[in-house]
Amino acid sequence: MALVLFYFLHTFMRKRQEVSPSCKNSLRNNSGLRDHQNGRRFMRMRVLVTGVTGQLGHDCVVELKDRGMEVRGVSSKDFPLTDAKAMRRVMAAYKPNCVIHCAAYTAVDRAEDDEAACMAVNAEGTANLAKLCREFHAKMVYISTDYVFPGDGDAPYETDAPKGPQNVYGKSKLMGEEAIQSILKRYFIVRISWVFGINGKNFIRTMLRLGESHAKLTVVDDQVGSPTYTRDLSVLLADMIQTERYGVYHATNEGFCSWAELAAEVFRQAGMPVEVTPVPSSAYPTRAVRPKNSRMSKNSLTEAGFALLPRWQDAVGRYLIELESMKEQREALAE
Ligand SMILES: NC(=O)c1ccc[n+]([C@@H]2O[C@H](COP(=O)([O-])OP(=O)(O)OC[C@H]3O[C@@H](n4cnc5c(N)ncnc54)[C@H](OP(=O)(O)O)[C@@H]3O)[C@@H](O)[C@H]2O)c1
Numbered sequence: 001m002a003l004v005l006f007y008f009l010h011t012f013m014r015k016r017q018e019v020s021p022s023c024k025n026s027l028r029n030n031s032g033l034r035d036h037q038n039g040r041r042f043m044r045m046r047v048l049v050t051g052v053t054g055q056l057g058h059d060c061v062v063e064l065k066d067r068g069m070e071v072r073g074v075s076s077k078d079f080p081l082t083d084a085k086a087m088r089r090v091m092a093a094y095k096p097n098c099v100i101h102c103a104a105y106t107a108v109d110r111a112e113d114d115e116a117a118c119m120a121v122n123a124e125g126t127a128n129l130a131k132l133c134r135e136f137h138a139k140m141v142y143i144s145t146d147y148v149f150p151g152d153g154d155a156p157y158e159t160d161a162p163k164g165p166q167n168v169y170g171k172s173k174l175m176g177e178e179a180i181q182s183i184l185k186r187y188f189i190v191r192i193s194w195v196f197g198i199n200g201k202n203f204i205r206t207m208l209r210l211g212e213s214h215a216k217l218t219v220v221d222d223q224v225g226s227p228t229y230t231r232d233l234s235v236l237l238a239d240m241i242q243t244e245r246y247g248v249y250h251a252t253n254e255g256f257c258s259w260a261e262l263a264a265e266v267f268r269q270a271g272m273p274v275e276v277t278p279v280p281s282s283a284y285p286t287r288a289v290r291p292k293n294s295r296m297s298k299n300s301l302t303e304a305g306f307a308l309l310p311r312w313q314d315a316v317g318r319y320l321i322e323l324e325s326m327k328e329q330r331e332a333l334a335e
Contacts, residue, residue: 045241046070048096048138050079050129051103055197056143056230060100063234072096076103081125084132091132098241099133100141101126104173108147109287111168118172126176130183139186139246141237146193146225148174151291154224156256159191159248159300167288177248188240189248190233193294194262197230198322207263208323211274221260221278225294226252229315231322236306245304250296253312262312269317 047064051057052073061073072094079090081103104122105111111118126142133140147170149157165171180187196202204227210217228251236251257265260278267274281290298308309315 044070045098046094046096047072047098047100047241048079048091048094049073049100049102050081051075051101053199054102054106055195055200055202056192056233057100057102058199059197059230059234060102060237063231063238067238069238074103079103081121081129084128087128088132091136091138095136096138098139098141099129100143100237100241101129102143104143105169108167108169108290111172112287115168118168119175122169122172123175123179127179127183130180130187133187134183139188139241140180140184141188141190141241142176142180144177144189144191145170145173146191146294146296147291148177148191149291149294149296151293154293154295156295156297157250157293158297159250166291169288186244186246188246190237190240191248191250191296192228192233193225193252193296194227195230196227196319198319198326199230203259203262204266204316204319205323207266208270208272211267211270211272214274216275216277217263218277218279218283219260219263220281220284221258222280223290223292223294224256224258225291226254226256226296227262227312227315228252229309229312229319231318232309232315236309240306245306247300247304249301249304249306250298251301251309252296252298253309253315254298255312256295257312262316265313265316266320269313270320 047069049057049060049064049071052061053075057073057075061071064071074090080086103125105118107114107118130140130142132138146157147167148163148165149161150164151166152164163174165174177189180189194203196204207217207219232253233251240249258278260276264276267276281292301308
């Protein structure tokens, strides 16, 4: 018992120490106090977070609870996006004044052969949720994706750049955006990319697993974008919902890289001697087309007074520490 308690305390202290100076700045700068100073009053927030069993939804719930906010996380079991009546029952019982909609059909390749299911969740489910937000006077955060853009050129996309999704998943997420914009006034659309978090599978975890058994790996280097650490994004979202600064935003960790560069940085920081050989996307054909250019401009974020997220290399470092802490906790619990 004492050992378990020690590990929890140890992990808690490490979590606090992990926050880098840039992240602390982000916390300070994004503080809802700014709106308070502008004379706005905050109502007590009751937040419903969809997708709690996924990467982002999990971290949003942790962040909001850490801040003492009233929050309920829901998954497909208690809040199926394909069942408007079931969703309405939850909304009527909980009466949130804010919904952070992280849930989505995220199987990008499977969506190519399962378009109806993907659309039912990402387009129709999101539209139904937006209608419920209107009925229950809740502001809504919708998490969208770089896949709404065509992926051409090499300049960062502004939030209002022409759209042109190249796959079914991207089309469905864009339809979700359009539905929200036609139904609601009080919404935040936040486009993110290359997500990694503690509660789910992602590219970094795959690399770490493959790196255990391979001294050399070939990784795609003609797709360029920005990784998004769900812990960093959750801090921004928790700040955002306390404001009335509605609009469309891009929010990823700062800086751009290719998948090959991300893999190399993961191995460097993890101290794993794995050689990464860059290869073109054609070496790894996938069912769904991926955009080559996933760079997104953060101009709308800074113009609205929100601080940028820390650089992606910094985020990778803190994520590796978080993974290590989780491993230690599991080992302690197993003893
Ligand atoms: N992953 C990325 O690289 C990436 C990139 C850009 C944007 N995004 C967007 O970021 C958001 C969060 O992504 P993530 O990686 O955290 O997702 P994730 O880990 O794949 O989790 C998806 C979540 O959606 C829920 N969900 C799926 N189908 C549902 C349904 N029919 N009804 C209700 N809930 C359902 C799942 O619940 P169950 O566990 O109960 O199925 C799960 O909690 C999503 O909106 C995604 O489109 C992700």
